[in-house]
Amino acid sequence: MAQEEQSLLSAEIINRGIHPSGPDAGSPTFSVRVQRRLPDFLQSVNLKYVKLGYHYLITHAIYLATIPVLVLVFSAEVGSISKEELWRKIWEDTRYDLVSLLAFFAVLVFTLSVYFMSKPRPIYLIDFACYKPSDDLKVSKEEFIELARKSGKFDEASLDFQGRIVQSSGIGDETYVPKAIMLPENCATMKEGRAEASEVIFGALDELFEKCRIRPKDVGILVVNCSLFNPTPSLSAMIVNHYKMRGNILSFNLGGMGCSAGVIALDLARDMLQANPNNYAVVVSTEMVAFNWYPGRNRSMLIPNCFFRMGCSAVLLSNRRHDFRRAKYRLEHIVRTHKGADDRSFRSVYQEEDEHRHKGLAISRDLLEVGGDALKTNITTLGPIVLPVSEQLLFFSTLVRKQLFGSSKTTKPYIPDYKLAFEHFCVHAASKTVLDEMEKNLELSDKNMEASRMTLHRFGNTSSSCIWYELAYLEAKERVRRGDRVWQLGFGSGFKCNSAVWRALRRVRKPNKNPWLDCIERYPVAM
Incomplete structure (x- = not known):
C-alpha cells in the first residue's frame, strides 16, 4: 500500500484533548503520529490475560483434574x-x-x-451457506473506479485516492457491488437497503434450508447481525415474515457491532441453545454495502468504499444429540475481547457525518494499533484453553517467572505456536496489510493464511460473513478432515476481537453448493 494510504490505517497517539464546541463537544480528540504496522506481540504480552485463560479452563473443566486424582487413589488402594x-x-x-x-x-x-x-449441551453445526451474487454485479478494480467516476459523486482527487487504495488492497477483479452505488442519485436509502438485504439474506437462507433439508418452521432460534443497516421492522422480523416462521420463535437482531459480530451472534445462539433443549438455531451475518456508501471527500471515510463488498452467510446450529451423525462441526470454544473502555479503541471505527453532512464510516489512524492490542489480549486468553501440553508448559513458565522475578527488558515473553493448536485458520479478511501483519506476528505460514487471502481476493471484505467464506474455501479444497480444529477470528468496531473454535466431526467432501465451485481450480493466486 502506498505511504499515504498506509498512514490512514495505523498511528500512535501522542496527545489528548477535548473538543471545545460543535457536535462532538466534550468528546476526546487525538493527535497522532504514523505507525505503519501492528505492534510486535513479542515485545509485550499482558500476562493477566494468560491468567484469565487458565481461570476459564479451570472453571469449565475442573473434572479433568479431579477424575484422574480419584482414579489414581482408587487404583492404588485396589492394587494393594x-x-x-x-x-x-x-x-x-x-x-x-x-x-x-x-x-x-x-x-x-x-x-x-x-x-x-x-454439563453443557454439545452445539453442532449442521451446515452453512454463503451467498454468491449474480455475475452482472461483478466488477474489476478498473471498472470499479470507472463506475465511481461516472456516478459523478467524487472529484478527481477522491477517485485517484480510491484507485490507489484498491490497487494495493489485495482485492481481485471478481468482487460484487450493488448497482445502486454507481447511480447519480442517493443510494443510502431505506428502499435500497431493504432491497439489498432481501437479495443477500434470502439467497443465503434458501440455500441453507435446501442443503439441510429442514423447514423454516423447524427453526426455534434466529439471530441476525448487520452492523450499520437496522430498519424497523428489523431484519430478523423480515426473515420471519418472508418464511412464515412459527410464532414462538426466539428472534434477535444485533446492530452496530462491526465485523466481529458473526462470532458474537454465534455466542448468543449458543447460550440460547443451552437454555432451550431440542432446538435449531439459525445465525445470519451480513452487511449492506449500498446503504453505507460514502459519496464525500473525507479520505478516512473513503477507505470502506474500497474494501467492503456484497456478501451474507447463514449457519444452522443444533443441540439435538442425534444430529451428531449428520453435523459437520462441533463448537468447542468462544472467547470474546472488548476494548471499548479505551477511548482510542472506541473511536477507531466510527460512524459519523463529514462537514457536508454525508454519513460515512471513519477509519482512525489508530486502527492497526488498537486492533493489535485487542488481538493480543484475545489470543493470550485463548492460549491456555487450546494449546497442547508442551506449549502450555512454556506458556505457564513465562507466567510463573514474571510473578516470581518480575519483568525484564532482556527477557521476551514466550509466544506459543498456534499452528500446534489449529489445523485451519479463518482470519477476518479486512485488508492485505492486516493479513500480512497477522501472518508475521503470529508466525503463520502462507498455507495458514491462504483461505483469508483468497477470500479477500475473490469476494473482498464482506464484513462479519468473511470467516464463513473462508471456511467454504477450505471445504471446496477438501482440506477439512475428521478431528481437525478450525479457528475463526473476527475483529471490528468497538474495538472487539472474537474467536470461535470448531472441531470437524467428519471429513468434509466438496459440497454441491459452494460459492467457490466455479473458480476453486484457479486458486490460490499470487497477490
Whole structure:
C-alpha cells in the first residue's frame, strides 16, 4: 500500500484533548503520529490475560483434574490387595450395613445426575451457506473506479485516492457491488437497503434450508447481525415474515457491532441453545454495502468504499444429540475481547457525518494499533484453553517467572505456536496489510493464511460473513478432515476481537453448493 494510504490505517497517539464546541463537544480528540504496522506481540504480552485463560479452563473443566486424582487413589488402594480380598472386604463391610450401602449409591446417583444435568449441551453445526451474487454485479478494480467516476459523486482527487487504495488492497477483479452505488442519485436509502438485504439474506437462507433439508418452521432460534443497516421492522422480523416462521420463535437482531459480530451472534445462539433443549438455531451475518456508501471527500471515510463488498452467510446450529451423525462441526470454544473502555479503541471505527453532512464510516489512524492490542489480549486468553501440553508448559513458565522475578527488558515473553493448536485458520479478511501483519506476528505460514487471502481476493471484505467464506474455501479444497480444529477470528468496531473454535466431526467432501465451485481450480493466486 502506498505511504499515504498506509498512514490512514495505523498511528500512535501522542496527545489528548477535548473538543471545545460543535457536535462532538466534550468528546476526546487525538493527535497522532504514523505507525505503519501492528505492534510486535513479542515485545509485550499482558500476562493477566494468560491468567484469565487458565481461570476459564479451570472453571469449565475442573473434572479433568479431579477424575484422574480419584482414579489414581482408587487404583492404588485396589492394587494393594487381591481380588478375593477386595470382594471379601466389600461383602463383610456392607452385608450388615444396608443403610450405608444405599446411602453410597444414592450419593453416587445424585453426583452423576448433577454432573450430566450441568454439563453443557454439545452445539453442532449442521451446515452453512454463503451467498454468491449474480455475475452482472461483478466488477474489476478498473471498472470499479470507472463506475465511481461516472456516478459523478467524487472529484478527481477522491477517485485517484480510491484507485490507489484498491490497487494495493489485495482485492481481485471478481468482487460484487450493488448497482445502486454507481447511480447519480442517493443510494443510502431505506428502499435500497431493504432491497439489498432481501437479495443477500434470502439467497443465503434458501440455500441453507435446501442443503439441510429442514423447514423454516423447524427453526426455534434466529439471530441476525448487520452492523450499520437496522430498519424497523428489523431484519430478523423480515426473515420471519418472508418464511412464515412459527410464532414462538426466539428472534434477535444485533446492530452496530462491526465485523466481529458473526462470532458474537454465534455466542448468543449458543447460550440460547443451552437454555432451550431440542432446538435449531439459525445465525445470519451480513452487511449492506449500498446503504453505507460514502459519496464525500473525507479520505478516512473513503477507505470502506474500497474494501467492503456484497456478501451474507447463514449457519444452522443444533443441540439435538442425534444430529451428531449428520453435523459437520462441533463448537468447542468462544472467547470474546472488548476494548471499548479505551477511548482510542472506541473511536477507531466510527460512524459519523463529514462537514457536508454525508454519513460515512471513519477509519482512525489508530486502527492497526488498537486492533493489535485487542488481538493480543484475545489470543493470550485463548492460549491456555487450546494449546497442547508442551506449549502450555512454556506458556505457564513465562507466567510463573514474571510473578516470581518480575519483568525484564532482556527477557521476551514466550509466544506459543498456534499452528500446534489449529489445523485451519479463518482470519477476518479486512485488508492485505492486516493479513500480512497477522501472518508475521503470529508466525503463520502462507498455507495458514491462504483461505483469508483468497477470500479477500475473490469476494473482498464482506464484513462479519468473511470467516464463513473462508471456511467454504477450505471445504471446496477438501482440506477439512475428521478431528481437525478450525479457528475463526473476527475483529471490528468497538474495538472487539472474537474467536470461535470448531472441531470437524467428519471429513468434509466438496459440497454441491459452494460459492467457490466455479473458480476453486484457479486458486490460490499470487497477490
